[in-house]
Amino acid sequence: VSSAQAAGAHRTVVTVAHRGASAYAPENTLAAVDAAADLGFAWVENDVQRTKDGELVVLHDTSLARTTNVEQVFPGRAPWNVADFTLAEIEKLDAGSWFGPKFTGERVPTLEDYMDTVEDNDQNLLLEIKSPELYPGIERQILKELREDGWLDRDHVKRRLVVQSFSADSVKKVHSLRPDIKTGFLGTPAAAELPKYAAFADQINPQYKSIDAGYVASVHKVKGPHGRPLEVFTWTIDDAANAVKAAGQGVNGIISNKPDVVRNALEKT
Ligand code: G3P
Ligand code: CA
Numbered sequence: 375v376s377s378a379q380a381a382g383a384h385r386t387v388v389t390v391a392h393r394g395a396s397a398y399a400p401e402n403t404l405a406a407v408d409a410a411a412d413l414g415f416a417w418v419e420n421d422v423q424r425t426k427d428g429e430l431v432v433l434h435d436t437s438l439a440r441t442t443n444v445e446q447v448f449p450g451r452a453p454w455n456v457a458d459f460t461l462a463e464i465e466k467l468d469a470g471s472w473f474g475p476k477f478t479g480e481r482v483p484t485l486e487d488y489m490d491t492v493e494d495n496d497q498n499l500l501l502e503i504k505s506p507e508l509y510p511g512i513e514r515q516i517l518k519e520l521r522e523d524g525w526l527d528r529d530h531v532k533r534r535l536v537v538q539s540f541s542a543d544s545v546k547k548v549h550s551l552r553p554d555i556k557t558g559f560l561g562t563p564a565a566a567e568l569p570k571y572a573a574f575a576d577q578i579n580p581q582y583k584s585i586d587a588g589y590v591a592s593v594h595k596v597k598g599p600h601g602r603p604l605e606v607f608t609w610t611i612d613d614a615a616n617a618v619k620a621a622g623q624g625v626n627g628i629i630s631n632k633p634d635v636v637r638n639a640l641e642k643t
Contacts, residue, residue: 387620388627389636390417390500392610393434397631400473401441402432403480404491411495415633418497421504422485424512429461430485430519436505442467442482457508485516489523498534499525500607500629502560506544513547517555531555538579542571549574549599556600558607565592572596572604579629582608582616587623594624614639 394406395413402420410418421434438444439454444467451458461484470480483491492499506512516537520526525535537548538558545557558577562584563570571578576598580589585608594603607627611617617639620628630636 387625387640388417388607389415389633389640390419390607390627390629391415391633392419392629392631393421394418395631395633397612400470400477400480401631402434402483403469403477404483404487405470405477405480407488407491407495407497410633411497413634416496416498417500417627418492419500419502419629420488421502422512422516423456423504424509424515425456425461425464426458427460427462428515430512430516431456431461431464432483432485432488434504436508438464438467438482441472442469443471485519486523489520489525493524500536500538500558503537503539503541503544503548506539506541513544514551517548517551526552526555536577538577542574546574553599558605562589565589568593568596568604572598574599575604576600576602577605577607577626579607579609582611582620582628585620585623585625590624611636614642618643 391410393401395409396406399406399409407418420432422430423433424430433456437454438456444454447466464482469482470477531554536556536558538560539545540560542559545559549557556576558579559571559575560579562580578593590606593606596604598604605626607629608620608625609629611620611628611630612632617628617636621640628636
């Protein structure tokens with residue numbers, strides 16, 4: 375490989391802002407989406423769950439406790455699970471001040487508001503269905519919401535949206551409901567199992583410590599449901615050395631809380 379080729383070898387790695395640019399703004403808030411846009415990142419990742427009254431919201435943990443002031447606003451309602459609060463209650467919470475005073479007043483966004491912001495910023499979304507076993511039917515509900523938000527037209531489905539989950543059953547459901555949508559399975563299935571996953575997932579998205587170049591190559595050898603080689607988007611890398619290493623292993627994407635650090639590292643290689 376010539377040095378010119380080597381220099382270009384990492385250029386096609388997509389960097390995804392994990393929970394938005396979550397090292398610089400509170401994770402999974404609209405401020406984190408905007409922070410990613412301000413840094414020039416076209417892809418954001420989020421986590422979707424459901425409230426007690428059946429509304430879709432963007433939050434990583436099962437509980438509201440770590441990333442909001444729910445313990446102060448609703449003492450006595452431990453463990454403060456999102457599934458035990460109505461949207462009206464969740465809208466009373468501050469999802470920004472835990473991160474820094476500058477973000478006081480940020481809310482837990484509804485999926486609808488989140489999609490509007492991503493659209494306004496002309497960004498793309500890696501949507502994670504978080505803990506779907508807690509929310510029966512959430513796959514169909516998410517697709518309905520996305521359709522209403524204009525995210526299931528041809529253009530969005532073709533190049534702006536990927537739906538992923540740690541639950542193979544959930545990814546399978548999304549694929550069977552809308553086979554045109556790109557999907558990802560979060561995990562590191564054994565190489566021999568990859569053809570099974572390729573029936574319903576376009577991406578295999580592993581934790582970065584669990585892969586090497588041989589594994590990435592074995593994923594790329596298998597074709598996904600849309601006839602293209604499976605892709606690998608790895609997570610969560612926030613330092614230059616591991617970003618360069620993953621790019622060298624051949625991954626298609628790196629999911630990062632510090633996407634600017636990843637970009638700078640890859641530009642230097
Ligand atoms: O997108 C991959 C990554 O988000 C999976 O882990 O726990 O951050 O949702 P987690
Ligand atoms: Ca996630």
